[in-house]
Amino acid sequence: GSFLAPALCIYVSDPYIWKYGTGASDTGRALLWHVICALLTIAISVVTYFSLKICGIDPQWTVQMAFRWCESPDDIHVSTTPMFALVQTTASLLGWALCVTPAVAQYRHYTRNRSLILSAFSTAIILYIFKHAQDNINRSNAFCFYLLQFLLNALKPALLLRLAPAIAMWPYATQTKLKTK
Template sequence: FSQYEDFLAAVTKAFDPKVLFLTVIPVVAGLSTTLYSKLLLSVLLTEYANTIVKWILAEDRPFWWLNETKEFSSLNRPKIYQNELTCEPSPGNPSGHLMTSTTYLFVIFSVLEEYLGKYGRTARVTLRTVYYSTLFFISISRMYFGCHFLHQCIFGILLGIVMSKVCLSHRLEKYIAKQSGMRRVAFVVLICVVMLALYWIQKLLGIDPQWAVKMAFKWCEDPFYLKPTTTLVFSAIRLTGSLMALAIVGPIQKAKPLNKKLSVPMVAAMMAFEWIALDYTPRNYGVVVYFLYSFLLYFLFTYAYLRWVPALAGLEKSKSN
């Protein structure tokens, strides 16, 4: 597959959960507030589930397993190819790329399938072929760079499909929307308590919750490949900030149509500002400041996409309606 490395690298980068969250998903906010809300809820709950399951299963990634396992001796131990996409400091199962992408694409393709339903079976078959082909190429790219084993990719897809079905349930969305803002915030706090409990239970059992970070540092050929934004702790902070904003605003089941000439450039400007703000994340003032800044950043921008974009770019219904 070496001749296709550039293509596989592009696939891995394009479907990185962080990239999806900072680029592709916000674009939807400029097109439809309702769809953005639905997509945001689905992806956030899926990523939370991914983080929790990873902590529970605590499985190795190929790039350090090959060096740690006793299946090989020093004479026949294979050497795995590494680059900046390989060294992720989090447990390997299930694949976050596959689980998140499965849910994200499921939501998008469900909307497209409904919209293109007038074209009949051909449109449906085409969309599903593209859907599964995309997941196939993501799986190949993750295995090629030594990020995941095959079973971790398959498990990520299966869990992603389950989460898609759950999150797209109208009952779930209606139930969450009916709750008061305080109850929704309490639910987010409960999720945080569960994650903190998992963290400390591992410590009490003599398991280092940061073991995957240490394995990545130990076996990554270049420590500069490692990024703190790919750790489970940072993922939890990022998700909590965005989910807290969604909890305060609430799932938006009905919203005014957007004036695309205004909403699209508005969202583009906000996305650019968010990337700039991320580049200026304070890294020399301790982990508390780093995490607090990240939490507030994701909270504010998610809130802005949900509340400010429809407020400033929403079209008023005509009196005749």
């Protein structure tokens, strides 16, 4: 993991985000490539999970070990299970693939006209609403729980990478329109 993440950043996302290298101007193709890679990762995760089930290996064996050896099993939370981590990371990867574009880099590095106060406030509100929504998901049906977790975690990058910057630049929207005219 510690090698894969920097390698993905350097060789996959950086040329696309910073627009250097071959095919840097083809945003649609790069977006499609990121989505295909994210979907492939999700497919590999699902195949691995069900392969373990077919082979008779319980993918949730760590949860059983936690209940056996934990001094207070009531403190074990669903968010510490391997399945939750799998759902959360693959959904975030898909959300990132759909939302990270050169516009994100331009906002982050080349935009002076933004309100840091609005950005911080909107980010805090988004994270609060996200946490509240996550805490209120019904846990009685495992499939619905993980599906809703997947949808929420896929939506989170869109909220943080697209909505929060749009809110932060909102007070300056009229100035930008006047400069372009």
